[in-house]
Amino acid sequence: MATRPRPLVILGSINLDLIATAARLPRPGETVGGGILTRQPGGKGANQAAAAARLDGCSRLVGAVGDDGPGREMLAALTAIGVDTGGVAVREDPTGTALILVDALGENEIVVCPGANSHVTLDGIRLDHEDLLLCQLEVGIDVVLAASRRHPGFLALNATPAQRLPEELVRRCDLVIVNETEYASIPELTDAGLVAVTFGAEGSALFEEGKLVARAPGEKADVVNTIGAGDAFCAALVLALRAKMAYAEALAVANRVGAHAVTQAASQPALSPLSHYLMGAAGS
Template identity: 50%
Template sequence: MSDVDVVVFGSINEDVTVHLARMPEAGETVGGRTLQTGCGGKGANQAVAAARLGARTAMVGSVGTDPAGRRQLDALHDAGVDTTGVRLVGAATGTALALVDDDGENRIVVVPGANELAPTNGDLLRDAAVLICQLEVPVPAVAAVAAAASGFFALNAAPAMAVPSALLARCDLLVMNETERDALGAIAPSGYTAVTLGAAGALLLRDGREIARAAAPRVEVVDTIGAGDAFVAALAIALARGWDPRTALEAACLVGADAVQHPGARPPLHPLEHYRPSSD
Protein backbone atom coordinates (compact mmCIF):
# COMPACT_ATOMS: atom_id res chain seq x y z
CA MET A 1 0.00 0.00 0.00
CA SER A 2 0.99 3.61 -0.55
CA ASP A 3 1.89 6.05 2.19
CA VAL A 4 -0.86 8.29 0.77
CA ASP A 5 -4.50 7.70 1.70
CA VAL A 6 -6.83 8.89 -1.06
CA VAL A 7 -10.53 9.62 -0.68
CA VAL A 8 -12.57 10.50 -3.75
CA PHE A 9 -15.84 12.39 -3.29
CA GLY A 10 -17.96 12.44 -6.40
CA SER A 11 -20.08 10.74 -9.00
CA ILE A 12 -20.78 7.07 -9.56
CA ASN A 13 -22.51 6.29 -12.86
CA GLU A 14 -23.76 3.52 -15.04
CA ASP A 15 -22.09 4.10 -18.42
CA VAL A 16 -23.92 3.47 -21.68
CA THR A 17 -21.44 3.75 -24.58
CA VAL A 18 -22.14 3.74 -28.30
CA HIS A 19 -19.22 3.22 -30.70
CA LEU A 20 -19.63 4.76 -34.15
CA ALA A 21 -17.53 5.74 -37.16
CA ARG A 22 -17.99 9.48 -36.74
CA MET A 23 -19.94 11.94 -34.64
CA PRO A 24 -23.30 13.10 -36.03
CA GLU A 25 -23.75 16.68 -37.12
CA ALA A 26 -26.59 18.73 -35.64
CA GLY A 27 -29.89 17.17 -36.71
CA GLU A 28 -28.17 14.18 -38.33
CA THR A 29 -28.81 10.51 -37.58
CA VAL A 30 -25.90 8.07 -37.98
CA GLY A 31 -25.61 4.35 -37.35
CA GLY A 32 -23.82 2.99 -34.33
CA ARG A 33 -21.67 -0.14 -34.31
CA THR A 34 -21.93 -1.39 -30.75
CA LEU A 35 -23.66 -0.48 -27.49
CA GLN A 36 -22.04 -1.35 -24.17
CA THR A 37 -23.11 -0.89 -20.57
CA GLY A 38 -20.41 -0.48 -17.94
CA CYS A 39 -19.15 1.39 -14.91
CA GLY A 40 -18.28 5.08 -14.75
CA GLY A 41 -18.72 8.46 -13.13
CA LYS A 42 -15.72 10.77 -12.88
CA GLY A 43 -15.51 10.22 -9.14
CA ALA A 44 -15.61 6.44 -9.31
CA ASN A 45 -13.21 6.40 -12.27
CA GLN A 46 -10.70 8.49 -10.33
CA ALA A 47 -11.06 6.24 -7.30
CA VAL A 48 -10.37 3.13 -9.37
CA ALA A 49 -7.42 4.85 -11.05
CA ALA A 50 -5.97 5.83 -7.65
CA ALA A 51 -6.32 2.27 -6.40
CA ARG A 52 -4.69 0.85 -9.52
CA LEU A 53 -1.85 3.34 -9.14
CA GLY A 54 -1.17 1.83 -5.74
CA ALA A 55 -2.90 4.19 -3.31
CA ARG A 56 -5.12 3.01 -0.47
CA THR A 57 -8.38 4.47 -1.73
CA ALA A 58 -11.94 5.04 -0.50
CA MET A 59 -14.99 6.34 -2.38
CA VAL A 60 -17.68 8.63 -0.97
CA GLY A 61 -20.84 9.13 -3.01
CA SER A 62 -24.33 7.76 -3.63
CA VAL A 63 -25.98 5.12 -5.77
CA GLY A 64 -29.56 3.97 -6.06
CA THR A 65 -30.98 0.75 -4.68
CA ASP A 66 -31.56 -0.36 -8.28
CA PRO A 67 -29.52 -3.13 -10.00
CA ALA A 68 -27.22 -0.50 -11.52
CA GLY A 69 -26.26 0.68 -8.04
CA ARG A 70 -25.34 -2.82 -6.95
CA ARG A 71 -23.23 -3.29 -10.09
CA GLN A 72 -21.34 -0.07 -9.37
CA LEU A 73 -20.64 -1.02 -5.76
CA ASP A 74 -19.42 -4.47 -6.77
CA ALA A 75 -17.14 -3.01 -9.44
CA LEU A 76 -15.57 -0.53 -7.01
CA HIS A 77 -15.03 -3.26 -4.44
CA ASP A 78 -13.49 -5.57 -7.04
CA ALA A 79 -11.07 -2.79 -8.01
CA GLY A 80 -9.84 -2.54 -4.42
CA VAL A 81 -11.75 0.62 -3.47
CA ASP A 82 -13.23 0.94 0.03
CA THR A 83 -16.99 1.55 -0.44
CA THR A 84 -18.06 2.04 3.17
CA GLY A 85 -18.60 5.74 2.37
CA VAL A 86 -21.05 5.06 -0.48
CA ARG A 87 -24.69 5.71 0.47
CA LEU A 88 -27.68 3.84 -0.96
CA VAL A 89 -30.50 6.30 -1.71
CA GLY A 90 -34.02 6.26 -3.10
CA ALA A 91 -33.11 7.64 -6.52
CA ALA A 92 -31.94 6.08 -9.76
CA THR A 93 -28.21 5.50 -10.04
CA GLY A 94 -26.53 8.19 -12.17
CA THR A 95 -26.19 7.46 -15.87
CA ALA A 96 -23.69 8.69 -18.49
CA LEU A 97 -24.45 8.35 -22.20
CA ALA A 98 -21.29 8.42 -24.34
CA LEU A 99 -20.58 8.45 -28.06
CA VAL A 100 -17.08 7.30 -29.07
CA ASP A 101 -15.87 7.61 -32.68
CA ASP A 102 -13.14 5.84 -34.65
CA ASP A 103 -10.59 8.48 -33.63
CA GLY A 104 -11.22 7.76 -29.95
CA GLU A 105 -12.90 11.11 -29.37
CA ASN A 106 -16.04 11.22 -27.25
CA ARG A 107 -19.22 13.18 -26.46
CA ILE A 108 -20.88 12.55 -23.10
CA VAL A 109 -24.22 13.42 -21.50
CA VAL A 110 -24.65 12.82 -17.75
CA VAL A 111 -27.95 12.32 -15.89
CA PRO A 112 -26.93 12.74 -12.22
CA GLY A 113 -29.70 10.84 -10.39
CA ALA A 114 -28.42 9.59 -7.03
CA ASN A 115 -25.25 11.67 -7.34
CA GLU A 116 -27.24 14.72 -6.27
CA LEU A 117 -27.59 13.12 -2.82
CA ALA A 118 -23.91 12.38 -2.13
CA PRO A 119 -23.13 12.53 1.63
CA THR A 120 -20.93 15.44 2.70
CA ASN A 121 -19.96 14.53 6.25
CA GLY A 122 -17.90 11.86 7.98
CA ASP A 123 -14.38 11.09 9.10
CA LEU A 124 -13.33 9.72 5.71
CA LEU A 125 -13.77 13.11 4.07
CA ARG A 126 -12.46 15.24 6.92
CA ASP A 127 -9.34 13.19 7.65
CA ALA A 128 -8.26 12.17 4.13
CA ALA A 129 -4.58 12.72 3.40
CA VAL A 130 -5.60 13.36 -0.23
CA LEU A 131 -9.14 14.35 -1.18
CA ILE A 132 -10.13 14.43 -4.86
CA CYS A 133 -13.39 16.00 -6.06
CA GLN A 134 -15.07 16.80 -9.39
CA LEU A 135 -18.24 18.67 -10.41
CA GLU A 136 -20.61 15.83 -11.31
CA VAL A 137 -22.10 16.25 -7.82
CA PRO A 138 -23.65 19.55 -6.63
CA VAL A 139 -21.13 22.37 -6.27
CA PRO A 140 -22.38 23.32 -2.76
CA ALA A 141 -21.65 19.76 -1.65
CA VAL A 142 -18.12 19.94 -3.06
CA ALA A 143 -17.57 23.31 -1.38
CA ALA A 144 -18.74 21.96 1.98
CA VAL A 145 -16.49 18.92 1.74
CA ALA A 146 -13.49 21.02 0.70
CA ALA A 147 -13.98 23.48 3.56
CA ALA A 148 -13.96 20.68 6.13
CA ALA A 149 -11.05 18.72 4.64
CA SER A 150 -7.71 18.79 6.44
CA GLY A 151 -5.40 17.25 3.84
CA PHE A 152 -4.27 17.84 0.26
CA PHE A 153 -7.31 18.90 -1.78
CA ALA A 154 -7.54 18.37 -5.54
CA LEU A 155 -10.45 19.59 -7.66
CA ASN A 156 -11.08 18.45 -11.22
CA ALA A 157 -13.22 21.31 -12.56
CA ALA A 158 -15.30 19.09 -14.84
CA PRO A 159 -17.84 19.46 -16.23
CA ALA A 160 -17.21 23.14 -16.89
CA MET A 161 -19.18 25.49 -14.63
CA ALA A 162 -18.70 28.43 -12.30
CA VAL A 163 -17.48 27.64 -8.78
CA PRO A 164 -17.22 29.84 -5.66
CA SER A 165 -13.97 31.72 -5.14
CA ALA A 166 -13.66 30.13 -1.68
CA LEU A 167 -13.59 26.69 -3.30
CA LEU A 168 -10.83 27.75 -5.69
CA ALA A 169 -8.90 29.24 -2.79
CA ARG A 170 -8.96 25.89 -0.98
CA CYS A 171 -7.43 23.99 -3.91
CA ASP A 172 -3.95 22.57 -3.53
CA LEU A 173 -4.45 21.32 -7.10
CA LEU A 174 -6.97 22.48 -9.69
CA VAL A 175 -7.15 20.41 -12.90
CA MET A 176 -8.94 21.58 -16.06
CA ASN A 177 -8.89 20.97 -19.79
CA GLU A 178 -8.78 23.92 -22.19
CA THR A 179 -12.57 24.16 -22.49
CA GLU A 180 -13.02 24.14 -18.72
CA ARG A 181 -10.28 26.73 -18.29
CA ASP A 182 -12.03 29.06 -20.72
CA ALA A 183 -15.35 28.59 -18.89
CA LEU A 184 -13.90 28.97 -15.41
CA GLY A 185 -11.37 31.68 -16.21
CA ALA A 186 -9.52 31.09 -12.95
CA ILE A 187 -6.54 29.45 -11.27
CA ALA A 188 -5.96 27.99 -7.83
CA PRO A 189 -4.80 31.10 -5.90
CA SER A 190 -2.53 29.27 -3.48
CA GLY A 191 -1.91 25.93 -5.14
CA TYR A 192 -1.12 24.28 -8.45
CA THR A 193 -3.23 24.62 -11.58
CA ALA A 194 -2.88 21.94 -14.25
CA VAL A 195 -4.31 22.36 -17.74
CA THR A 196 -4.56 19.31 -19.97
CA LEU A 197 -4.00 19.97 -23.67
CA GLY A 198 -5.07 16.69 -25.24
CA ALA A 199 -2.47 15.37 -27.70
CA ALA A 200 -0.23 18.34 -26.82
CA GLY A 201 0.24 17.15 -23.22
CA ALA A 202 -0.31 19.37 -20.18
CA LEU A 203 1.05 22.37 -18.34
CA LEU A 204 1.33 23.22 -14.65
CA LEU A 205 1.06 26.72 -13.16
CA ARG A 206 1.80 28.19 -9.74
CA ASP A 207 0.66 31.71 -8.85
CA GLY A 208 -0.46 32.12 -12.47
CA ARG A 209 3.03 31.36 -13.81
CA GLU A 210 3.84 28.29 -15.88
CA ILE A 211 6.35 26.15 -14.00
CA ALA A 212 6.26 22.94 -16.04
CA ARG A 213 5.06 21.58 -19.35
CA ALA A 214 4.98 17.94 -20.43
CA ALA A 215 4.43 16.43 -23.85
CA ALA A 216 2.01 13.59 -24.46
CA PRO A 217 3.70 10.45 -25.78
CA ARG A 218 2.60 9.37 -29.24
CA VAL A 219 0.47 6.27 -28.84
CA GLU A 220 -2.36 4.55 -30.66
CA VAL A 221 -5.57 6.05 -29.26
CA VAL A 222 -8.34 3.54 -28.59
CA ASP A 223 -10.58 5.47 -26.18
CA THR A 224 -10.04 8.81 -24.42
CA ILE A 225 -12.85 8.50 -21.85
CA GLY A 226 -10.72 7.30 -18.93
CA ALA A 227 -7.60 9.31 -19.66
CA GLY A 228 -8.48 12.55 -17.88
CA ASP A 229 -9.55 10.77 -14.70
CA ALA A 230 -6.36 8.70 -14.63
CA PHE A 231 -4.32 11.88 -15.12
CA VAL A 232 -6.07 13.62 -12.22
CA ALA A 233 -5.50 10.72 -9.83
CA ALA A 234 -1.86 10.37 -10.81
CA LEU A 235 -1.01 14.07 -10.52
CA ALA A 236 -2.78 14.49 -7.18
CA ILE A 237 -1.01 11.50 -5.65
CA ALA A 238 2.40 12.45 -7.05
CA LEU A 239 2.20 16.05 -5.79
CA ALA A 240 0.88 14.91 -2.41
CA ARG A 241 3.85 12.55 -2.14
CA GLY A 242 6.15 15.50 -2.62
CA TRP A 243 7.37 14.71 -6.11
CA ASP A 244 9.02 17.54 -8.02
CA PRO A 245 6.21 19.30 -9.96
CA ARG A 246 7.77 18.63 -13.38
CA THR A 247 8.28 14.96 -12.54
CA ALA A 248 4.71 14.69 -11.26
CA LEU A 249 3.31 16.28 -14.43
CA GLU A 250 5.39 14.08 -16.73
CA ALA A 251 4.31 10.96 -14.84
CA ALA A 252 0.64 11.98 -15.01
CA CYS A 253 0.94 12.47 -18.79
CA LEU A 254 2.45 8.99 -19.09
CA VAL A 255 -0.47 7.60 -17.10
CA GLY A 256 -2.93 9.40 -19.39
CA ALA A 257 -1.14 8.05 -22.47
CA ASP A 258 -1.32 4.55 -21.05
CA ALA A 259 -5.04 4.98 -20.38
CA VAL A 260 -6.00 5.99 -23.95
CA GLN A 261 -4.60 2.73 -25.29
CA HIS A 262 -7.38 0.74 -23.60
CA PRO A 263 -11.16 0.79 -24.08
CA GLY A 264 -13.49 1.92 -21.31
CA ALA A 265 -13.46 4.45 -18.51
CA ARG A 266 -11.30 2.38 -16.14
CA PRO A 267 -8.17 1.23 -17.96
CA PRO A 268 -5.58 -1.06 -16.38
CA LEU A 269 -2.67 0.89 -14.85
CA HIS A 270 0.67 0.18 -13.20
CA PRO A 271 1.69 1.44 -9.75
CA LEU A 272 2.54 5.15 -9.98
CA GLU A 273 6.28 4.63 -9.48
CA HIS A 274 6.32 2.79 -12.83
CA TYR A 275 5.56 6.09 -14.57
CA ARG A 276 8.24 8.19 -12.83
CA PRO A 277 10.55 9.50 -15.60
CA SER A 278 13.88 7.66 -15.58
CA SER A 279 15.78 10.96 -15.76
CA ASP A 280 14.43 12.05 -12.35
Protein backbone atom coordinates (compact mmCIF):
# COMPACT_ATOMS: atom_id res chain seq x y z
CA MET A 1 0.00 0.00 0.00
CA ALA A 2 1.45 3.34 -1.08
CA THR A 3 2.20 5.90 1.62
CA ARG A 4 0.29 9.13 1.23
CA PRO A 5 2.56 12.18 0.74
CA ARG A 6 2.87 14.51 3.70
CA PRO A 7 0.68 17.63 3.65
CA LEU A 8 2.09 20.76 2.02
CA VAL A 9 3.49 23.07 4.72
CA ILE A 10 2.87 26.80 4.31
CA LEU A 11 4.73 29.49 6.24
CA GLY A 12 2.91 32.77 5.85
CA SER A 13 0.41 35.43 6.78
CA ILE A 14 -3.09 35.16 8.18
CA ASN A 15 -5.40 38.15 7.74
CA LEU A 16 -8.96 39.23 8.11
CA ASP A 17 -9.89 40.61 4.68
CA LEU A 18 -12.20 43.64 4.66
CA ILE A 19 -13.33 43.96 1.05
CA ALA A 20 -15.13 46.93 -0.49
CA THR A 21 -16.49 46.14 -3.95
CA ALA A 22 -17.51 49.04 -6.18
CA ALA A 23 -18.06 49.77 -9.86
CA ARG A 24 -14.54 51.16 -10.15
CA LEU A 25 -11.45 51.90 -8.06
CA PRO A 26 -11.15 55.49 -6.77
CA ARG A 27 -8.46 57.82 -8.05
CA PRO A 28 -6.20 59.55 -5.48
CA GLY A 29 -8.30 61.90 -3.34
CA GLU A 30 -11.59 60.63 -4.79
CA THR A 31 -14.53 59.00 -2.99
CA VAL A 32 -16.50 56.31 -4.84
CA GLY A 33 -19.96 55.47 -3.47
CA GLY A 34 -22.24 52.49 -3.84
CA GLY A 35 -19.77 49.95 -2.48
CA ILE A 36 -20.56 46.62 -0.85
CA LEU A 37 -18.53 45.61 2.23
CA THR A 38 -17.69 41.99 3.06
CA ARG A 39 -15.31 40.33 5.53
CA GLN A 40 -13.68 36.95 5.05
CA PRO A 41 -10.58 34.90 5.88
CA GLY A 42 -7.46 35.95 3.98
CA GLY A 43 -3.71 36.48 4.04
CA LYS A 44 -1.41 34.90 1.45
CA GLY A 45 -0.26 32.15 3.80
CA ALA A 46 -3.79 31.24 4.86
CA ASN A 47 -5.05 31.49 1.27
CA GLN A 48 -2.37 29.08 0.05
CA ALA A 49 -2.99 26.71 2.95
CA ALA A 50 -6.73 26.76 2.21
CA ALA A 51 -6.09 26.09 -1.49
CA ALA A 52 -3.71 23.23 -0.70
CA ALA A 53 -6.23 21.67 1.70
CA ARG A 54 -8.96 21.79 -0.90
CA LEU A 55 -6.71 20.49 -3.69
CA ASP A 56 -4.95 17.83 -1.62
CA GLY A 57 -7.30 17.06 1.27
CA CYS A 58 -5.14 18.68 3.97
CA SER A 59 -2.30 21.13 4.57
CA ARG A 60 -0.30 22.55 7.47
CA LEU A 61 0.05 26.25 8.28
CA VAL A 62 2.77 28.04 10.28
CA GLY A 63 1.89 31.62 11.20
CA ALA A 64 0.43 33.86 13.91
CA VAL A 65 -2.84 35.50 14.88
CA GLY A 66 -3.90 37.79 17.70
CA ASP A 67 -5.73 36.73 20.83
CA ASP A 68 -8.92 38.24 19.47
CA GLY A 69 -12.19 37.50 17.72
CA PRO A 70 -10.81 37.77 14.17
CA GLY A 71 -7.95 35.40 15.05
CA ARG A 72 -10.32 32.77 16.39
CA GLU A 73 -12.56 33.29 13.36
CA MET A 74 -9.66 32.77 10.94
CA LEU A 75 -8.46 29.60 12.69
CA ALA A 76 -11.94 28.11 12.80
CA ALA A 77 -12.44 28.72 9.08
CA LEU A 78 -9.10 27.11 8.21
CA THR A 79 -9.60 24.11 10.48
CA ALA A 80 -13.03 23.49 8.95
CA ILE A 81 -11.51 22.92 5.49
CA GLY A 82 -8.68 20.63 6.59
CA VAL A 83 -5.82 22.97 7.47
CA ASP A 84 -3.68 21.86 10.43
CA THR A 85 -3.27 25.09 12.44
CA GLY A 86 -1.16 23.56 15.22
CA GLY A 87 1.78 25.67 14.03
CA VAL A 88 -0.14 28.96 14.35
CA ALA A 89 0.94 30.98 17.40
CA VAL A 90 -1.28 33.40 19.30
CA ARG A 91 0.37 36.81 19.87
CA GLU A 92 -0.47 39.97 21.81
CA ASP A 93 -0.67 42.05 18.62
CA PRO A 94 -4.02 42.01 16.79
CA THR A 95 -4.70 39.64 13.94
CA GLY A 96 -3.50 41.00 10.61
CA THR A 97 -5.99 42.90 8.49
CA ALA A 98 -6.08 43.58 4.75
CA LEU A 99 -8.12 46.50 3.40
CA ILE A 100 -9.10 45.58 -0.15
CA LEU A 101 -10.83 47.54 -2.91
CA VAL A 102 -12.24 45.54 -5.83
CA ASP A 103 -13.82 46.91 -9.02
CA ALA A 104 -16.43 45.40 -11.31
CA LEU A 105 -13.74 43.70 -13.41
CA GLY A 106 -12.15 42.01 -10.42
CA GLU A 107 -9.08 44.24 -10.27
CA ASN A 108 -8.00 45.19 -6.78
CA GLU A 109 -5.92 47.45 -4.56
CA ILE A 110 -4.75 46.18 -1.16
CA VAL A 111 -3.27 47.70 1.99
CA VAL A 112 -2.06 45.15 4.57
CA CYS A 113 -1.80 45.89 8.30
CA PRO A 114 0.40 42.97 9.42
CA GLY A 115 -0.31 42.89 13.16
CA ALA A 116 0.55 39.44 14.52
CA ASN A 117 2.09 38.46 11.17
CA SER A 118 5.11 40.56 12.16
CA HIS A 119 5.79 38.16 15.02
CA VAL A 120 5.84 34.78 13.27
CA THR A 121 8.68 32.54 14.50
CA LEU A 122 9.77 28.95 14.03
CA ASP A 123 9.73 28.22 17.77
CA GLY A 124 8.52 24.66 18.28
CA ILE A 125 8.14 24.06 14.52
CA ARG A 126 9.56 20.86 13.07
CA LEU A 127 10.44 20.62 9.38
CA ASP A 128 11.48 17.26 7.95
CA HIS A 129 13.14 16.33 4.67
CA GLU A 130 9.88 14.86 3.38
CA ASP A 131 8.02 18.15 3.87
CA LEU A 132 7.39 20.53 0.99
CA LEU A 133 7.53 24.09 2.32
CA LEU A 134 5.91 27.08 0.61
CA CYS A 135 6.69 30.59 1.90
CA GLN A 136 5.72 34.16 1.02
CA LEU A 137 6.97 37.58 2.07
CA GLU A 138 3.94 38.89 3.99
CA VAL A 139 5.82 37.65 7.06
CA GLY A 140 9.31 38.94 7.88
CA ILE A 141 12.01 37.95 5.42
CA ASP A 142 14.17 37.05 8.43
CA VAL A 143 11.83 34.19 9.39
CA VAL A 144 11.68 33.02 5.76
CA LEU A 145 15.48 33.01 5.62
CA ALA A 146 15.60 31.13 8.94
CA ALA A 147 13.18 28.55 7.53
CA SER A 148 15.33 28.15 4.42
CA ARG A 149 18.32 27.36 6.63
CA ARG A 150 16.43 24.94 8.87
CA HIS A 151 14.35 23.08 6.30
CA PRO A 152 16.22 20.17 4.67
CA GLY A 153 13.62 19.47 1.95
CA PHE A 154 11.91 21.13 -1.01
CA LEU A 155 11.49 24.91 -0.60
CA ALA A 156 9.24 27.13 -2.70
CA LEU A 157 9.00 30.90 -2.32
CA ASN A 158 6.18 33.10 -3.58
CA ALA A 159 8.29 36.27 -3.68
CA THR A 160 5.55 38.79 -2.98
CA PRO A 161 5.35 41.58 -1.98
CA ALA A 162 8.36 42.15 -4.24
CA GLN A 163 11.53 43.19 -2.43
CA ARG A 164 15.28 42.70 -2.49
CA LEU A 165 16.07 39.02 -1.89
CA PRO A 166 19.22 37.78 -0.14
CA GLU A 167 21.43 35.82 -2.53
CA GLU A 168 21.51 32.98 0.00
CA LEU A 169 17.71 32.66 -0.11
CA VAL A 170 17.55 32.70 -3.90
CA ARG A 171 20.20 29.97 -4.13
CA ARG A 172 18.40 27.83 -1.55
CA CYS A 173 14.97 27.92 -3.21
CA ASP A 174 14.00 24.96 -5.36
CA LEU A 175 11.23 27.08 -6.89
CA VAL A 176 10.36 30.79 -6.87
CA ILE A 177 6.91 31.95 -8.00
CA VAL A 178 6.22 35.55 -9.09
CA ASN A 179 4.03 37.50 -11.46
CA GLU A 180 5.52 39.30 -14.45
CA THR A 181 5.78 42.64 -12.63
CA GLU A 182 7.58 41.07 -9.68
CA TYR A 183 9.91 39.16 -12.00
CA ALA A 184 10.94 42.40 -13.69
CA SER A 185 11.50 44.17 -10.35
CA ILE A 186 13.60 41.47 -8.64
CA PRO A 187 16.87 41.25 -10.60
CA GLU A 188 18.14 38.49 -8.29
CA LEU A 189 15.76 36.11 -10.08
CA THR A 190 17.26 36.59 -13.53
CA ASP A 191 19.56 33.59 -13.21
CA ALA A 192 17.78 31.74 -10.39
CA GLY A 193 17.45 27.97 -10.54
CA LEU A 194 13.73 27.56 -11.28
CA VAL A 195 11.29 30.46 -11.50
CA ALA A 196 7.59 30.30 -12.37
CA VAL A 197 6.20 33.54 -13.78
CA THR A 198 2.48 34.25 -14.19
CA PHE A 199 1.19 36.55 -16.94
CA GLY A 200 -2.47 36.88 -15.98
CA ALA A 201 -4.78 35.84 -18.81
CA GLU A 202 -1.71 35.06 -20.96
CA GLY A 203 -0.79 32.03 -18.83
CA SER A 204 2.49 31.16 -17.14
CA ALA A 205 6.05 30.05 -17.84
CA LEU A 206 8.99 28.39 -16.14
CA PHE A 207 12.54 29.69 -16.42
CA GLU A 208 15.60 27.69 -15.41
CA GLU A 209 18.72 29.81 -14.88
CA GLY A 210 17.10 32.48 -17.02
CA LYS A 211 16.16 30.17 -19.92
CA LEU A 212 12.55 29.43 -20.84
CA VAL A 213 11.91 25.71 -20.25
CA ALA A 214 8.09 25.50 -20.30
CA ARG A 215 5.03 27.59 -21.00
CA ALA A 216 1.28 27.04 -20.67
CA PRO A 217 -1.49 29.24 -22.08
CA GLY A 218 -4.05 30.97 -19.89
CA GLU A 219 -7.57 29.66 -19.33
CA LYS A 220 -10.66 31.70 -20.15
CA ALA A 221 -12.72 32.62 -17.12
CA ASP A 222 -15.46 35.02 -16.05
CA VAL A 223 -13.50 37.15 -13.60
CA VAL A 224 -15.21 38.06 -10.33
CA ASN A 225 -12.20 38.56 -8.04
CA THR A 226 -8.47 38.02 -8.59
CA ILE A 227 -7.41 38.18 -4.91
CA GLY A 228 -7.05 34.43 -4.31
CA ALA A 229 -6.05 33.36 -7.81
CA GLY A 230 -2.28 33.72 -7.42
CA ASP A 231 -2.33 31.89 -4.10
CA ALA A 232 -4.35 29.04 -5.59
CA PHE A 233 -1.88 28.89 -8.50
CA CYS A 234 1.07 28.64 -6.09
CA ALA A 235 -0.41 25.78 -4.09
CA ALA A 236 -1.46 23.93 -7.24
CA LEU A 237 1.93 24.28 -8.92
CA VAL A 238 3.84 22.94 -5.92
CA LEU A 239 1.44 20.02 -5.58
CA ALA A 240 1.61 19.29 -9.33
CA LEU A 241 5.41 19.24 -9.23
CA ARG A 242 5.27 16.96 -6.18
CA ALA A 243 3.13 14.62 -8.29
CA LYS A 244 6.04 14.49 -10.82
CA MET A 245 4.11 16.19 -13.59
CA ALA A 246 6.17 17.53 -16.47
CA TYR A 247 6.77 21.27 -16.27
CA ALA A 248 4.29 22.26 -18.98
CA GLU A 249 1.57 20.02 -17.54
CA ALA A 250 2.15 21.33 -14.01
CA LEU A 251 1.82 24.92 -15.27
CA ALA A 252 -1.35 24.06 -17.20
CA VAL A 253 -2.94 22.47 -14.14
CA ALA A 254 -2.01 25.46 -11.97
CA ASN A 255 -3.44 27.82 -14.62
CA ARG A 256 -6.76 25.94 -14.52
CA VAL A 257 -6.87 26.16 -10.76
CA GLY A 258 -6.16 29.91 -10.91
CA ALA A 259 -8.85 30.37 -13.55
CA HIS A 260 -11.36 28.54 -11.35
CA ALA A 261 -10.38 30.76 -8.41
CA VAL A 262 -11.10 34.05 -10.21
CA THR A 263 -14.70 33.05 -10.85
CA GLN A 264 -15.44 33.34 -7.11
CA ALA A 265 -15.60 36.32 -4.77
CA ALA A 266 -13.76 34.64 -1.88
CA SER A 267 -10.08 35.15 -1.07
CA GLN A 268 -10.08 31.42 -0.22
CA PRO A 269 -12.26 30.08 -3.06
CA ALA A 270 -13.80 26.63 -3.13
CA LEU A 271 -11.66 24.33 -5.27
CA SER A 272 -11.92 20.73 -6.45
CA PRO A 273 -9.27 18.06 -5.81
CA LEU A 274 -6.15 18.58 -7.95
CA SER A 275 -7.02 15.60 -10.18
CA HIS A 276 -10.10 17.50 -11.38
CA TYR A 277 -7.87 19.98 -13.19
CA LEU A 278 -5.93 17.44 -15.24
CA MET A 279 -6.40 17.62 -19.01
CA GLY A 280 -9.72 16.08 -19.94
CA ALA A 281 -11.09 16.44 -16.40
CA ALA A 282 -10.89 20.24 -16.10
CA GLY A 283 -13.92 22.45 -15.95
CA SER A 284 -15.42 24.44 -13.14
